[in-house]
Amino acid sequence: MTKFADIKGFVFDLDGVITDTSVFHSQAWHQVADKVGVTWDDELADALKGISRMDSLNLILKKDHKENDFSEAEKEALATEKNDNYLKLVNQMTPANILPGIQDFLATVKAKGYLLSLASASKNSPLVLKKLGLSDYFPKAVDPATLTHGKPDPEIFRRGAEILDLQPGECIGVEDAAAGVQSINAAGETSIGIGDPQILSAAAINFTDTTQLTLANIQQRLA
Incomplete structure (x- = not known):
């Protein structure tokens, strides 16, 4: 199992994790x-x-x-x-549409020197991030137009690590869908599934909602 000390970056899905579009x-x-x-x-x-x-x-x-x-x-x-x-x-979205706890988590992760990338299949993700006021957290994002396979194929999460110049083993992927968790696992990254633990049973770490997503909780689960 990956040690918390080995983690250098987080690769985020967008829908259901950062906001609920x-x-x-x-x-x-x-x-x-x-x-x-x-x-x-x-x-x-x-x-x-x-x-x-x-x-x-x-x-x-x-x-x-x-x-x-x-x-x-x-x-x-x-x-x-x-x-x-x-x-x-x-176009009607505002920062009020950010899921609970996510902005704090992103701010903490960035302040502590972790790298962040976005692995969303949505071509509209840059617009969504802009509306939420979160674009600065994600200077690196996988361009879905460059992908040949969709989730659960590992390609998108593998690319999410590559654009950060990190090895998959140095990354945690964050997802809310079973296909996304499969994608993270197949990419060789540590998976966090946010949502129903039965649906996301393949995740290395499960949180029922975004408020539980903290570095302390992740460290505890990987201990």
Whole structure:
């Protein structure tokens, strides 16, 4: 097991960890589902968490066997429409949308000399960070356009360590989704899962919510 003393950096997911934009994603996808005549439910909303835009759209269409009803161009248009809906919601965000305890944690980590990078599949993450007033904490972010594989593949978290010039073993990855935790583990980093411990049972460390995310708690769990 990794020793706390070996840790030099933190690689953060965005949605569900720093802020909760999943509610905006859900609203925007719900609008698309209504448009294409797919029944929306909580199970579908949960299935879309943490996966890319086109994968999300394909899941929605598959639910009611509509995956072959649309051309690639029509799918692209639907994905773009979803993103436009989402951006309207994101543009209303403020620092009040930062999840509890996260700003304190980022400030502490930065003050103590740890490096930070962002590993979000969302192309909108720079805008979200700007709205939250957190851009300065994340000068390094993985560009999702450069990735060939989505979570649970380790690529995004491996890249999150690389851009900090750190080895995976020197990094802690922070996630709220099972696919994200799998990605961190496969990258060879120490995983923190925030949320339901049963869903995130593969995480090396589990906190039920962001208020528990402190250096002292992490040190204690890795002792």
